[in-house]
Amino acid sequence: MTRLSYLHEPGVLDNLAVRYAKNIIYTYTGNILIAINPFQRLPHIAEPSTMEKYKGANFGELDPHVFALADVSYRQMMNEEKSNSILVSGESGAGKTETTKLLMRYLAFLGGRSKTGGRTVEQQVLESNPVLEAFGNAKTVRNNNSSRFGKFVEIHFDKSGKISGAAIRTYLLERSRVCQINSPERNYHCFYFLCSAPSEDIKRYKLGDPSSFHYLNQSSCIKVDGMSDAEEYLATRSAMNTVGITEQEQEATFRVVAAVLHLGNINFVKGRDADSSVVKDEKAKFHLNAAAELLMCDREKLENALIKRKINTPEGVITTTVDPNSATVSRDGLAKQIYCRLFDWLVNRLNASIGQDAQSARLIGVLDIYGFESFKTNSFEQLCINFTNEKLQQHFNQNVFKMEQEEYNREQIDWSYIEFVDNQDVLDLIERKPGGIIALLDEACMFPKCTHESFSQKLYEKFKNNKRFSKPKLSRTAFTIQHYAGEVTYQSDHFLDKNRDYVVVEHEELLNASKCSFVSGLFPSAPEENTKSSKSSIANRFKVH
Numbered sequence: 001m002t003r004l005s006y007l008h009e010p011g012v013l014d015n016l017a018v019r020y021a022k023n024i025i026y027t028y029t030g031n032i033l034i035a036i037n038p039f040q041r042l043p044h045i046a047e048p049s050t051m052e053k054y055k056g057a058n059f060g061e062l063d064p065h066v067f068a069l070a071d072v073s074y075r076q077m078m079n080e081e082k083s084n085s086i087l088v089s090g091e092s093g094a095g096k097t098e099t100t101k102l103l104m105r106y107l108a109f110l111g112g113r114s115k116t117g118g119r120t121v122e123q124q125v126l127e128s129n130p131v132l133e134a135f136g137n138a139k140t141v142r143n144n145n146s147s148r149f150g151k152f153v154e155i156h157f158d159k160s161g162k163i164s165g166a167a168i169r170t171y172l173l174e175r176s177r178v179c180q181i182n183s184p185e186r187n188y189h190c191f192y193f194l195c196s197a198p199s200e201d202i203k204r205y206k207l208g209d210p211s212s213f214h215y216l217n218q219s220s221c222i223k224v225d226g227m228s229d230a231e232e233y234l235a236t237r238s239a240m241n242t243v244g245i246t247e248q249e250q251e252a253t254f255r256v257v258a259a260v261l262h263l264g265n266i267n268f269v270k271g272r273d274a275d276s277s278v279v280k281d282e283k284a285k286f287h288l289n290a291a292a293e294l295l296m297c298d299r300e301k302l303e304n305a306l307i308k309r310k311i312n313t314p315e316g317v318i319t320t321t322v323d324p325n326s327a328t329v330s331r332d333g334l335a336k337q338i339y340c341r342l343f344d345w346l347v348n349r350l351n352a353s354i355g356q357d358a359q360s361a362r363l364i365g366v367l368d369i370y371g372f373e374s375f376k377t378n379s380f381e382q383l384c385i386n387f388t389n390e391k392l393q394q395h396f397n398q399n400v401f402k403m404e405q406e407e408y409n410r411e412q413i414d415w416s417y418i419e420f421v422d423n424q425d426v427l428d429l430i431e432r433k434p435g436g437i438i439a440l441l442d443e444a445c446m447f448p449k450c451t452h453e454s455f456s457q458k459l460y461e462k463f464k465n466n467k468r469f470s471k472p473k474l475s476r477t478a479f480t481i482q483h484y485a486g487e488v489t490y491q492s493d494h495f496l497d498k499n500r501d502y503v504v505v506e507h508e509e510l511l512n513a514s515k516c517s518f519v520s521g522l523f524p525s526a527p528e529e530n531t532k533s534s535k536s537s538i539a540n541r542f543k544v545h
């Protein structure tokens with residue numbers, strides 16, 4: 001790309017298009033690799049002879065390829081005795097996960113050990129993908145197999161450059177999807193896989209057609225073209241076997257998945273007293289019983305955990321009832337907590353099987369992270385994702401422009417300053433403490449009376465003179481941020497609910513007391529600071545990461 005005589009947008013796009021038409025999906029721009037999704041298997045891209053060809057070749061000597069990038073990164077790690085990271089970024093459906101798999105395959109090829117019985121670390125990392133995808137991927141409008149979590153895969157190497165361990169770190173699964181989906185998207189794959197399981201499993205988990213479950217039937221899409229949920233269920237079980245997840249653990253995992261589906265069908269109506277609710281009808285009671293049975297907890301306690309709330313007062317703890325709307329919010333909160341804990345458990349379990357090398361001096365990390373998102377309707381998830389991308393852009397600016405230009409200055413090299421847009425002001429707008437959008441959101445979440453309207457008003461007041469922030473003319477709750485990659489308007493309607501990550505004490509107590517050690521293990525007794533009073537929030541956890 002740098003050899004183009006005129007470097008402008010049409011020229012860049014044309015160059016990429018001409019190459020793509022010839023099935024050349026990789027192009028360099030400096031030491032960055034642009035990969036365009038071929039949407040078809042191109043065997044020459046990944047075959048072993050291609051790997052051989054790139055091994056040890058100088059960067060730029062051969063045609064651009066993702067293997068060349070991995071090769072440089074490996075050799076640099078070995079020569080400079082330093083860890084390295086490869087960032088894979090792009091919008092949803094761009095091909096990040098597929099590219100990450102190719103990178104891992106090549107690193108395994110370079111640093112793999114000859115097999116000494118059993119499976120090698122690198123095989124196990126690759127084999128963990130189908131399990132992660134079953135529980136963390138879903139069909140979205142952009143991608144039938146969209147990863148709804150960020151992933152950093154660490155490949156650990158010993159001094160001789162052989163792989164000595166690996167670890168998968170995941171970043172915040174999109175939790176709102178568990179309870180709320182829009183047509184024509186789907187919930188996480190595993191729910192549909194399980195509803196297509198062999199009949200003995202269906203019976204054991206009291207399941208039925210996916211369209212009978214509220215968490216699945218909010219969308220008109222139940223099936224994905226070219227994907228057999230029944231076959232995928234068996235494939236997931238087999239992948240779980242391969243990575244060493246025991247039969248009992250698998251049974252418990254799917255039992256919990258089924259319990260989440262049943263929870264979603266527990267509906268409430270107004271009770272006799274004001275601000276009270278009761279389980280709606282026999283159907284809802286069936287699902288309450290099923291959820292309690294599968295989670296192996298007390299049915300009455302589960303019901304109470306949803307329709308009652310304990311409040312600390314100066315006179316002591318009092319128990320109040322809640323209206324049907326609050327009971328539904330409580331139910332969805334519980335379902336989301338259970339599912340996210342289950343996902344975290346799976347990741348830990350996979351890591352335990354793969355085996356990390358805590359002593360390893362070097363690693364290559366591959367970061368497969370959600371790209372910039374701008375849809376017709378953007379919510380809290382898009383703000384978190386776009387904030388992450390602003391941080392990555394800042395890192396890029398720091399390394400490519402700021403540091404490079406400072407070095408030129410230091411070495412008194414004659415050069416002409418390259419203009420770039422510094423996005424520090426967007427980062428300040430979002431993450432400054434106190435006073436940034438996240439800080440104000442956290443503050444709003446602490447006050448039960450605060451609504452998305454009052455939160456939005458606060459933003460309008462606070463940032464009325466911020467050139468990166470604006471209020472859309474006709475809205476009272478939306479706001480627009482001028483991101484490095486373009487303008488995005490966010491609807492704040494569900495921001496408060498989605499940001500709250502407080503584990504309700506009653507929910508925690510209920511599941512901690514489960515007779516099933518797998519379930520109680522997902523909800524260990526929490527120290528004081530992790531309970532309701534905790535200031536942890538989703539947006540804050542994004543900042544910490």
Ligand SMILES: Nc1ncnc2c1ncn2[C@@H]1O[C@H](COP(=O)(O)OP(=O)(O)OP(=O)(O)O)[C@@H](O)[C@H]1O
Pocket residue numbers: 037038039040041042090091092093094095096097098099142143145146147148370371
């Ligand atoms: N190198 C490739 N060869 C063949 N097909 C590919 C390749 N890259 C991507 N695809 C196709 O595109 C689809 C989407 O790719 P992928 O899941 O990697 O996107 P992504 O960027 O990770 O998306 P998301 O952010 O939604 O998870 C894949 O399921 C596959 O069908």
